[in-house]
Amino acid sequence: MDAKDILLDLYGRLPDAVHAAVDGLDESALSARLDESANSIAWLVWHLTRVQDDHVSEVAGHEQTWTAEGWASRFGLPFDEAETGYGFSSEQVGQVRASAGLLTGYHDAVHARTVAYLQGLTDDDLDRVVDEDWDPPVTLGVRLVSVADDDLEHVAQAAYVRGVLERR
Numbered sequence: 001m002d003a004k005d006i007l008l009d010l011y012g013r014l015p016d017a018v019h020a021a022v023d024g025l026d027e028s029a030l031s032a033r034l035d036e037s038a039n040s041i042a043w044l045v046w047h048l049t050r051v052q053d054d055h056v057s058e059v060a061g062h063e064q065t066w067t068a069e070g071w072a073s074r075f076g077l078p079f080d081e082a083e084t085g086y087g088f089s090s091e092q093v094g095q096v097r098a099s100a101g102l103l104t105g106y107h108d109a110v111h112a113r114t115v116a117y118l119q120g121l122t123d124d125d126l127d128r129v130v131d132e133d134w135d136p137p138v139t140l141g142v143r144l145v146s147v148a149d150d151d152l153e154h155v156a157q158a159a160y161v162r163g164v165l166e167r168r
Helices: 003-012 016-024 027-031 040-061 073-074 091-092 100-119 139-165
Strands: 129-131
Touching: 003 040, 003 091, 003 100, 003 139, 016 040, 016 091, 016 139, 027 040, 040 100, 040 139, 091 129
Parallel strands: none
Antiparallel strands: none
């Protein structure tokens, strides 16, 4: 197994987890918050998908799925199209409302583009520096692992919120 296969396996775990967190829930449940400052399932899944879309598109050198395939229009959120959710206020988190189908549709589209990009990588590609603003500079391999790690943390949070809501 080479590094590309490990990354494909890692990213390949996300769609099932995303679907498990949102499938069968209505927009009200997806937007529910455990308290007024908590993140909703809708925000968590939207955010993790936006981060993957943003970061992988940047290193791949292509337009984000969010804009290239019209997902920004479909969601119709009251934010700039470049927003990914970083630093959002509690009020902004509450403005992220979407159906399960919209959330999983966007995630599946981003996942497909991520997989297509990963399939073309070699081990040598992973050593390419993609961000010199850090010490040490960030390589493509580190960036891809970081995005997947962040996504897995957020989808686990969404699953936790779902579990709490279902027990209420």
